[in-house]
């Protein structure tokens with residue numbers, strides 16, 4: 001039987017500058033979801049990329065004495081380097097400067113024009129260059145950009161317009177019939193009230209700069225960068241080309257994962273473009289919260305941008321990934337600090353998860369040459385631990401399917417915490433002193449190592465380098481069948497398995513060094 005497909009995307013990032021920890025958050029979240037779906041049996045396609053056109057890039061490149069293409073090539077190489085360092089396993093990386101993408105944007109624009117959904121008129125509005133967005137007078141916040149707070153410019157130009165207003169009712173009907181389309185619910189309500197206030201037609205071309213995809217039938221105009229960018233989710237799948245197998249197989253997307261600031265584009269403009277083109281709509285758009293600093297937003301002008309590469313060098317990709325995904329309840333904002341990161345590593349990973357393995361493996365080596373023997377569970381303590389272990393994969397799966405990543409991680413932490421407590425309660429170090437308690441000692445240590453196997457399988461999408469180390473230590477590196485999601489059934493770890501002592505998984509961080 002062929003597997004069910006799952007198509008997930010990240011936003012395509014602007015190569016106007018290097019990426020910071022906030023951008024890494026979106027992509028790491030998408031990667032963890034993609035890996036989780038693979039682990040649980042889906043045929044996954046994971047897309048990311050770069051959004052390379054627009055006035056801001058043109059200006060930045062010029063200021064550096066480079067062509068826009070020279071400039072973005074370097075920055076995009078940096079994106080790919082960062083994703084490699086963070087163990088992000090995408091299937092494809094789309095660049096909006098690629099021909100395969102341009103062709104689809106041109107095709108869409110032409111089709112919408114031919115069917116009368118794009119028309120020419122003149123536009124006057126307030127434009128924020130960094131955000132690549134026009135605002136009406138009424139939308140401005142004290143005369144500044146309502147999104148980033150920077151200066152806006154009054155522009156008047158001959159432009160093409162997309163008849164968004166024509167589709168407002170169809171959009172509202174769609175949202176009503178698909179209550180899960182916009183996540184979380186608060187964002188859904190915001191979008192509905194935005195559309196109910198009255199949807200204006202969208203200005204979809206510019207003549208004030210060059211760096212973009214030309215309108216095929218009027219090359220003085222370049223296509224509005226958001227219409228260009230949103231199309232990536234389909235152009236990357238080969239839509240409209242000779243080989244559109246990927247499009248046939250994976251579209252519509254299961255989830256577009258985006259930050260809350262770009263929800264309007266993804267939940268209103270993109271679905272309406274697709275409606276007008278008579279193409280299927282994505283199944284879900286999830287808007288996550290922002291990673292903030294005590295002083296507010298991260299920005300280059302404030303000089304407070306956190307470089308993920310430095311953190312990876314210092315703490316390792318697994319720990320950085322874990323922190324990002326555990327710290328923010330998915331959908332809400334949260335504060336970043338290096339201290340919080342170090343505390344997370346110390347508490348969850350060093351003291352709880354890593355220590356569970358090191359103390360249990362030491363005892364196993366000391367008391368029974370590392371060998372696991374047949375367990376004989378007895379009584380309430382064993383039952384409680386085993387029940388929790390068996391329940392946790394279900395809780396994790398449910399949370400992941402609802403894109404509640406931090407809640408999924410919390411459930412795994414709870415199991416690991418329970419196993420540590422179980423060690424305190426059963427005190428194997430005392431059992432070892434009494435020869436009549438050998439069977440009990442073996443059962444306790446077996447149970448904890450089996451929990452370790454459970455926790456490690458469940459953690460693998462979040463910290464992809466850890467499992468290999470744990471499997472080697474608990475002696476099942478060659479037993480792939482014990483490392484799968486399906487193997488999460490209690491007691492599969494065979495007797496005779498030999499556990500070894502290993503290197504500390506997560507060394508404790510001295511907080512005074514931060």
Ligand code: MSP
Pocket residue numbers: 010011012013014021022023025026051229230232257258259260261262289290291292298
């Ligand atoms: N190019 C557009 C997206 C086009 S998608 C068709 C864009 N690019 S971006 O580089 O500015 O931002 C990309 C993503 O990074 C957005 O989802 C945004 O929310 C996210 N983040 C940027 N800073 C962030 C934080 N500080 N915290 C969390 N996410 C942040 O928008």
